[in-house]
Amino acid sequence: MDVGVATALVGALCGPALARSAYQMSVDAGSPARRRCGHCGQRLPAGAFRFPLWTGRCGQCGDRLGPRVWAVALAAAVGGFAVGHRLGNDPAVLTFLVFALGCVLLAFVDVAVRRLPDQLTAPLAVLGVVGLGTANYLNRDMTPLLRGLIGAALAGGLFLALAWVRPDGEGMGLGDAKLAAVLGLYLGYLGWSDLVLGMFAGTFAAAVFAVVMLRTGRMDRKSALAYGPFLLLGALIAVLFG
Known part of the structure; x- marks a missing residue:
């Protein structure tokens, strides 16, 4: 099976x-x-x-x-x-x-x-380091974990910068940056192409959704958008097709 x-x-x-x-x-x-x-x-x-x-x-x-x-x-x-x-x-x-x-x-x-609670993202980060590190130890290759840690720093840093650009509650928040770091850890573990695909797919999906909602009048330019589900959708796409 x-x-x-x-x-x-x-x-x-x-x-x-x-x-x-x-x-x-x-x-x-x-x-x-x-x-x-x-x-x-x-x-x-x-x-x-x-x-x-x-x-x-x-x-x-x-x-x-x-x-x-x-x-x-x-x-x-x-x-x-x-x-x-x-x-x-x-x-x-x-x-x-x-x-x-x-x-x-x-x-x-x-x-x-529109919240990404730390009591969820923090344990997932710890789980990733410990669980994936153990898997790498069993496989006698720590390279994937090291790549994941670098991916977490890159993805988290990028989305943290985006959160600082618009700290008004309408753009990305710190919760999105923390989630991006966690996703960077897991997707980076799988490979660089998975990390790039996941981040790009999630951002693209959010952009398309925002454009459709604006065109249909269901949102305006000041409306807040929950980025988390789109980032997670991008991660799913990367795992399935990366």
Whole structure:
């Protein structure tokens, strides 16, 4: 069986837990994670086993909470397939699978509240250094990790400069720069061409989306745009086609 099929299945099974986490983490900066229904105030079901049983609906009022579970599960399955199909039996596949699931969660949170929480990006960075470093040690070749670290510095530095150009909340933010650094680590690990393709594809997708929204009148030149999902889309394209 193709490894991609197995990792896609794992991603799909994690969909409900990711959907609940997205709802709980979609809050303003500095606010605690949601513990109650935003409509009726009913406390969310407690216990670790409640995460995989999440339906996306309040058990009391029935209103939808957060993103649709099927959409999150589908995104997680696609991300899982991409890394499994690309890496196969490479020891790094487990690290990349967790990375893919974390990226799905980041995308849905950013769409909801235009935030890329440090409590998600920071662990993904640490996971990359430790997990990919371990995989390189097992493969007796540290070159991919070193390339990834350089990629993180280059991508993070570029997007940090872009954030400084327009520090008004309308351009890229520090969260986007941190995400770019994390993506630079993982894509750089795969190869220079993957890093370039991922950054270019994500930026191009964001530009096309902005032009379409401007032309249709759904946005104006002062409207804010969440870059995170587009950067993550670019990373997915790089993993699949790089």
